[in-house]
Amino acid sequence: MRTVAARLAVLTALGSLLSLARAAGSLPVPPIKPGLWEVKGSMLDASGKPQAPPEQSAMANMPPELRARMAEMMKARGVSMPDANGVIRICQTKETFDSGKWQSLAASAGCTSEYSVQSGSNWKFHSSCPKLKSESDGELVFTNAENYTSKVTTTSSLLGKQNTQTRVSTAHWLGANCGDVKPLTAESMGAP
Helix, strand or coil, rough: CHHHHHHHHHHHHHHHHHHHHHCCCCCCCCCCCCCCEEEEEECCCCCCCCCHHHHHHHHHHCCCCHHHHHHHHHHCCCCCCCCCCCEEEEEEEHCCCCCHHHHHHHCCCCCEEEEEEEEEEEEEEEEHHHHHHHEEEEEEEEEEECEEEEEEEEEEEHHHHEEEEEEEEEEEECCCCCCCEEEEEHHHCCCC
């Protein structure tokens, strides 16, 4: 069984991608290139000031053997271990986009979404994820095929405590070759 810190780390590392997936529903394929993506995330407090995500310190405080196991678990799921700045790398393939499998990530987590905006470059949504005990409001802005940003405000219940946080992610396409980063799929993720 995963520790709470490990679970938080995995969910946070995947936050940007899941926000992209949560917005999927019946929307068209996102207007981005397949390949290796670098995603940098940050967290805002209630007043909008940047703060370090709690999972970053939790991961930094992990014993080396647990951190190594976490890195292997994340790599097996298609996500690199976050660096000291919280940057991760994710591989998205053309086959994943074309097959619609990228959209099943949110469904496997039990999430549903309603959309207020569905233009090609701007998606706004509200997601409900009962299994994760969370509600989110988010916006994705696709600057071009190689860059997008997401801002997602989520209210969730963790260990019986209500929490609201805003996550901002900036994603940049690194290239068509994913190198040793395995493609991320719903099958590799499993339900959280």
